[in-house]
Amino acid sequence: MKFKTSLIALSIAAAITPSLVTAEESDIEVITVTSSRMDKPVSAIPNTVTIIDREQLEQQFRTTKDLSTIIGNLAPSFSPSRQKMSNTGETLRGRPPLIMIDGVPQSNPLRSGGRSGQTIDPAMIERIEIIHGANAMHGLGAQGGIINYITKKATGDNEHQVSFDVTMPNNLESDGISFGTSYSFSGESDQLDMIGSVSYRNNGVYYDANDQMIGVDTTQGESMDSQSADFFIKLGHNFDESRLELMVNHYNMENNGDYMAVTGDKENDIPTGAIKQEQPWEAANNQVTTTSLTYTHEDIAGQQLHLQFFNQNFEAVYGGGCWSDFYDPSMEGNDQVTVCGTGDNGESLYYEQSRNKSVKWGMKASMIANNIAESGINLAYGIDMFRDTTEQDMVVSGASWVPESTYENIAPFAQLDYDLIENLTLSGGVRYEYAKLKVNDYKTMYGYGDKEIQGGSPDFNETLFNIGASYQINPSIRLYTSFNQGFGMPDIGRVLRDGDSFPDENPSIDDSLALTPIVTDNIEFGADYQGEYFTAKIAFYRSSTDYGSRMVEKEDGSGSFVVKREKSVIDGLESNITAYIGDYDDVGVNIAIQNGEYDSNDDQSVDTDLDGANISPNRINLFWTHNFDNDISTRVQANFFMDKNFKDASDEVYSSFDGYTTVDASVAIPVYSGTLSVGIQNLLNEDYYTYYSQTVGKDTRYFKGMGRTATIGFTMPF
Template identity: 30%
Template sequence: MIKTNLSILALIISAQVTANDEPQDLERILVTGSRIAESIDEIPSSVTIIGQKELAAQLKVTTDLQSILAMYVPGIASSSGTSSNFAQTLRGRAALVMIDGVPQSTPLRNGSLGMRSLDPHVIERIEVIQGATSIYGNGAAGGIINYITKKPATNSKFSLNTTASTQFSAVKLDDSAGLKVTTTASGEIDDFSYIVSLGIENNGVLRDAEGDALGTQYGLSEAKSRNFFTKLSYDFDADKSLQMTYNYFESQQDSAWVDVIGDINKGEKTYAIKDAVSTPFNAAPQGPRGNHNLQIKYTDAEIFSNTAFNLDVYKQSIENVFFYSTVLANPDLNLAGGQSLIKSEKQGLRSVFNTLADWDNVEATFIYGVDILNDTTSQPMVDGRLWVPEMDMVNVAGFLQSKWVIQDDFIVKAGLRYENMDIEVNDYNTLKLCRSADQCSVPKAVKGGTIEFTATTFNVGFRYNANQAFTPYVSYSQGANIPDLGALLRSATVQDIALIQTEAAIIDNYEVGFVSEFEQFRFELSAYKSFSDLGSRSVQDPKTGIYITQRAPQKIWGYEGVLNYTFNDQWDLAATYGYVEGKHSNTGNYLGAREVSAPKGTLALNWQPTTQARMSVHYIHVSDRDRFEKNDKGVYTGDEGPVNGYGIVNLSGSYDFDQWSVFAGVENLLNKDYFPARSQALTFRAFNVKGIGTTVNLGVNYRF
């Protein structure tokens, strides 16, 4: 007999983290993995949730979301002082970054800038699904990173929370002091609830362990960030509600510092010096000029018998400006260099139905709906030239996911998604670019057209929860991923886009793992393999000159472990480890650092001696990875540099009294002088920058 079970669903959905300051434990609830709220214990795959407790500890040290993700997510490469998430992948493949399910990544022209897209102080938690997934469609070949924003406080009509902090280099104070202030108001009045937050951050100059300023390309020195966030919600009755969320984020670096270029093959770092005379006179500030996210969501807990309904419409737009480069010169136009920017506008609609049913010892959940997305992306130059023409994509997808709980302990999940994508490109001319007066590309007139993609992807998983001491799971999932189309179009050497091979790749992901839980101990271990018949990189055919998607199949494999141990009421420990490796299957050659990062482990030790005092020590260790040989000139090229291991220690603490809290954090406590893993492996000069030296963050929080 089918019976209504919506009260349980409503209870799960209502279990929200509010905007007050006390960290709340919602680690058992997940919304990203299947588009509805569900228990993490019913998911047959690896999941990482960075909750309020973890975020609060990390934000005492740094506001850099990429560093926070690297600390808690196995496999994400270590990062330091950069706005670019280039080569920060999930399991060797690109991740889809979202805010409340709204995509921030720009897969049509992947600039690897999506991770840093909002102020972390407005984040309730971060949900990370590792491995290819068809739940959200294109761009999620490696998984999903979803920033879940805060909900309004429901315990008062008005509450206020203000945090102010300053960050500075302990190695060399000059020009390094910065300031960050975030104020949040929140409350509930009858059926209406609200939260409004304003954040302002002005960075000083970031310095390495020797006191030198970090390089400016993809840099954060002297960046000025602004964030405005609001979420308004109205409950029509116990079942129906309407919610509007808006977030605006900008972060631009406008600096008179210029780079002294190094060479990672010689161990020479790229660093910056203050030299206003050498600063390009027409250089625009780099970074997002403005990232707008608007989302309106309607929820009905029982739109018809046993069925809940969610409908949300959204709009996202961004202009992300890159650094000034002499490689983008054109002497014919009297241009010694240039800057490009990625312009992207997305608007979409998502409808999700959730039907529940019970038959004796079987509980079934069916999640189904339609996604519609219009994504318009281009890459013009700041000076008005056009590098990548406008790509106008319409994506319509239907999906069905099901979950079966058999006799409470055996869980089966299965589903499919059908994608239909049309991308229109008008006729365009490739851009003439000159590395020198005598070395220029030849512009080409290219006929546009419509590129069509269709794909059906599947997923199935099993989990057995009978014994907490050993809960095994196994899963198979697919993801459909189009190539970086913009990179192909801007480098075209043919006269018709129909001659540029742009076929979508299907990624097959296999995973097996288990969770062991005891009274004070939790351990999770997972192993995975993924295969892509088309690979994920674009190369130029030397015979035809046509840029094509890498035809050689790729395989990526690895394992991840997560451990949590609570010693007593005062002490607890968390640790992660991630190992990933990959090869081109037909040649046996290893994949470079664009896809595969060096092995990484992290350790977090937390101490709470009293209810008012907290202290945390975080350690991140990167191991060696040396898979490639030098070229004929005796140097490493591309993304094939060797990585030498290193370890970094961070420290943070806080003390609460009355309505006040004071906190302090130290990044790179021991002032380790090192090149981050990406700086070692990526030989491109924009990345040859050392990690941040000892940096102190001091702050105060007031709430009422």
């Protein structure tokens, strides 16, 4: 089948949305997006949507278990993975996404900390729903979009499954071997259905393409030389027209603390390294428990009810260091501390590290009325309530770095869909956000100004709108457009903990403009073609905010960051073509191109490129899958990251990215009643520095990317 040249040119001039549907049109409508709050089919949503189903996940698991890498492989407007415990700088369309598990927020709005990407083992996930671009469907935090991990459901059959995998580096060094295992069960009785799973993973150290050990990030967190475990259970009971379901997931990831960093030299192209040496502090770790209780009813006065209560307990310990910022005169001579050096003024410095603790509670209630009075109008309405209490303290001294802060939010909403004429669906919605931040009187740490700050309870309110249209020109071609607003907050913890955020003589929480919410506008135009032999998708978008939030390193050389509030605009293209060649082959290309700028001089005009902590590189992903008659399947995929220069207001290059290409290949083979898989990541052993390291990293975080690795896995149901 030959493609039309114009369509290929249009798509290759654009950027992504991976394959969402099969070639059969009858399959399109059955794929519903639960994250839309109306359980809409993909074809009815006037936004770019990516569905990563279980089959695609299994293909990716053959080469990697890193969720950030997997999402980037299939939705390239998501930033390249940092290959670390931290996901700071991993954005969607250049802005932070709201990450959820079954609709439960995992992102930490009060103090980000960059750990929201490490809260669940991939083995627990059935599919991933990604809604691209700012929206207010689930409230706080969705400035770049929504990434919702949908966990597995009971199959109805009594079934067990075990899986094992081993990953080896190219040099076959024993300390670089990683392995993992998981066990799951599913079944039901007359009264109860259930599914449960446990997993364990042990990561060795990582090696680059030159067989050199990759440097460790002992502060923000390191995934190499680590262990993780996950416990997941979901219980459900079906009534005549309703269902009650409980989900609990507990995830724990701990670095072993056996390696220390060797500082690199970015200017002279010397990467940050690692040496085997026990860390003199508690190694970085993540502990997260997510709980959700959901009740649904199919017919309450002709409407559907969806009610969810949720809780998340999050604790992240960051690695330590010997920093003057954490010096406190009251700790001089204290037996509790370990002296590690001397400051500029002769003071004794000691090892210190921080811990981020967050507890979230929430409720989401919605009613859905379909085809009201045979009018073609569908209505969803409801209310969300959310409470987050967060504190960041010091592990050794017990001092409070970020005071205990409580964020309370209540948001009623309504969403309307109307089939105005045949094949034309209009949608619109409104959401009212009322939020209050509560902080008691506190004092910043000695190294952060030693300032007395008066607490307060500032409140905020915003009315957010969305409107869209979807027109089905014929059974194969759809056009859509939309305007959506997203609601977010700056990293409140960074604002509160830094005395420089409060320059007034009598500083007060209530007087700080830096705590003002972020409202992001997203405008999008898109087109889909879905035919018998291929599908094609293209979307153009603009994301803008008049008062955004950007992290900027202080000029004092301390390595600390402050929050800058300024206007920013991001433009981008996403495109995808998938061709179905015969009955056995799928070939596709996904493209993402984006550019972003911010206002550097507060004149309300953007003039400076956003850096790599915000904007993803321009990227092309290619893939080819082949299925044999004997159920053997293969996949080859390539990621092309394009060179990029970042310019300031004077049109001078202040940072640059040297692009690279990685290729992965894998095969799955039926063996007895199970599946044996073999995958090779970075097949050509490309030597490269990660995107974050090149664009944002310093000498202490100038990391190479992983070299060639081979993974062998086996899964067996019984």
